[in-house]
Amino acid sequence: MVAEGIERLLAGTADLVGIAQDGPGLLQLVRREKPDLVLSDVNMPGGNGLDVLKALRAEGDRTPFVFLTMHAEPALAATAMRAGANGYVLKEAAGEELLSALRQVLGGATYITPSLGNPALQAHALGMQELTPKQLEVLRLVAGGLRSKQIAERLGLSVRTVEAHKYTIMQILDVHSTLELVRRAEDLGLLF
Template structure:
């Protein structure tokens, strides 16, 4: 497991909730570690999907805090694996992805919270309080839109995401799509990743077939 070890969280209380945290951005992780100091006991911090799954199985935390997009498998993949195994450990996403449809996908998959990194800080603590109290929490700036994303369809994707999806469906590679739309390759890949999460697929072939089934390529 390619992970870095969490700095010791000083605590003399055995009542602090034990948390496993996953984020491949070291500076973000260090900031969250400082934020949670004295509030939660971070028993592991990892940088990727496989490492997160290993840490959860080893540490048996009270709560899981995870980014969505990580190397080796997304946080969403880890959540789905846990829920399929019957593991109901509270799971909160802390992410840069502000798409209501992705928040809806995460909550339908069994997440207990969805917090944007730009809102992190006091809001993350609010989200954790809600989740520890048995409730759920979604960043208010997403509004109630995610509640209306219960059926997959064109309205869940932004116009730019639909453009990217249709060009993927036409067989174009990310570099050519980037040139066509005046975007960076990284931005195109980010759009493609988000679309795949929303449509619950893992390969480009599955993405195209799913989009065809939903009538999104016409």
């Protein structure tokens, strides 16, 4: 029913090359048809849209990939974007917003439904600076309750370097305290 509604919405705007009923079917469809864009749900029978996206990206496929989902979870959206998604649109916001998102993604932009309301997630979608592996390591240790001196000892860094990493992370995530930093990192799914 959802697929039929989307098909009607896209009529005259795009040519539908196929509808997949499950994850393996979507993967086969994309490989066979080489579409200009993939629109997928996160949850699908026989796997999920994230698994399909990861498989395609691992194969070197760079087809723009947009999730249309009911999951209004910033952490899941951030996970999808880190996996290589180009868009994340909530089903409740479909219609004109979906068409706008698809146009933006086809134009090379990234799109996340604004109603998710997470500035850091929005910044990520718009090309925000990614955290380096060392910054992620420091972030996870901060979230684990370690102080800068303990982190420095564990990582073989100076306390000053740890503090510099923490400051940079706070700037990137647009937070002003350690508590905010940990909460934002949790919201973005950075503490896995």
